[in-house]
Amino acid sequence: MIQHGPEDRDVFREQYERTRSEAGRQVERLVLGHEVGLNGYTTVDQAQRLSECLNLSPDSVLLDLGAGRGWPGTYLGWSTQCRVVLSDIPVEALKQARTYAEGRGISRLVSCVCAEGMTLPFDHDCFDGVVHADVFC
Amino acid sequence: MLRACHDVLKPGGRIAGYTIHTPQGLSESQGKRASELGPSEVLSEASPVDLLRAASFNVIVEQDVTEHFRATCEAILRARSDLESKLRNEEGDALFEEEQEGRTLKLRGITEGLLQRSLIVAIKT
Numbered sequence: 367m368i369q370h371g372p373e374d375r376d377v378f379r380e381q382y383e384r385t386r387s388e389a390g391r392q393v394e395r396l397v398l399g400h401e402v403g404l405n406g407y408t409t410v411d412q413a414q415r416l417s418e419c420l421n422l423s424p425d426s427v428l429l430d431l432g433a434g435r436g437w438p439g440t441y442l443g444w445s446t447q448c449r450v451v452l453s454d455i456p457v458e459a460l461k462q463a464r465t466y467a468e469g470r471g472i473s474r475l476v477s478c479v480c481a482e483g484m485t486l487p488f489d490h491d492c493f494d495g496v497v498h499a500d501v502f503c
Numbered sequence: 504m505l506r507a508c509h510d511v512l513k514p515g516g517r518i519a520g521y522t523i524h525t526p527q528g529l530s531e532s533q534g535k536r537a538s539e540l541g542p543s544e545v546l547s548e549a550s551p552v553d554l555l556r557a558a559s560f561n562v563i564v565e566q567d568v569t570e571h572f573r574a575t576c577e578a579i580l581r582a583r584s585d586l587e588s589k590l591r592n593e594e595g596d597a598l599f600e601e602e603q604e605g606r607t608l609k610l611r612g613i614t615e616g617l618l619q620r621s622l623i624v625a626i627k628t
Binding site: 409416 | 504507508510511512513514516517518519520521522523542564568571572575576578579582583586589590592593594620622624
């Protein structure tokens with residue numbers, strides 16, 4: 367298990383800049399139960415399990431590391447009303463995550479930060495939870 | 504990256520996530536095959552649990568979800584095949600084939616026992 371490195375940036379940027387097809391969204395809805403624009407394998411049920419494991423509540427502050435287009439962080443913010451910081455490198459992905467959060471009516475709960483995982487620009491001891499999905503692979 | 508996560512978490516805070524990894528104890532050739540079939544970066548040098556422990560986390564949940572991973576891969580491939588003409592029209596032939604090939608290889612890696620997916624939860628004590 368290793369983390370994605372800087373050499374992956376161009377690949378990810380290109381991936382997130384592609385227009386998402388309606389058929390691709392349909393596949394996502396059918397299999398994963400959502401249509402965030404995910405390249406991973408985390409279903410809604412698995413996102414719910416993450417929520418339980420993290421003991422999230424409306425008082426929690428959660429960091430979604432390698433959030434991409436905002437999955438599962440936006441779901442966890444919506445379902446628990448916790449505050450969520452979405453962090454990733456591709457700005458385009460974070461813009462789409464912001465739009466998704468607005469569409470779900472949770473933009474007040476969601477912040478986006480463009481940052482590398484190894485040098486997180488946050489104070490020590492400031493998050494109640496960190497979530498990730500297929501980031502460290 | 505895990506050390507950075509440890510730093511920003513409050514004491515008692517948790518890190519939880521799903522990770523694709525290789526089983527421990529693969530031979531060099533199996534490891535090479537796993538990296539060909541799975542995410543290109545997947546390596547077998549250390550388990551996700553070991554890496555979390557090395558970053559001073561206390562692992563409290565380790566759950567193998569590989570069977571679910573396999574079923575999800577299969578379902579994605581099936582759905583993409585069912586919608587092939589629509590996907591080719593909207594995404595183009597090259598992207599469609601690239602996606603299918605990548606997911607087919609990943610499924611092969613799971614079936615051959617070279618790729619696993621786990622839910623791991625750890626706490627900052």
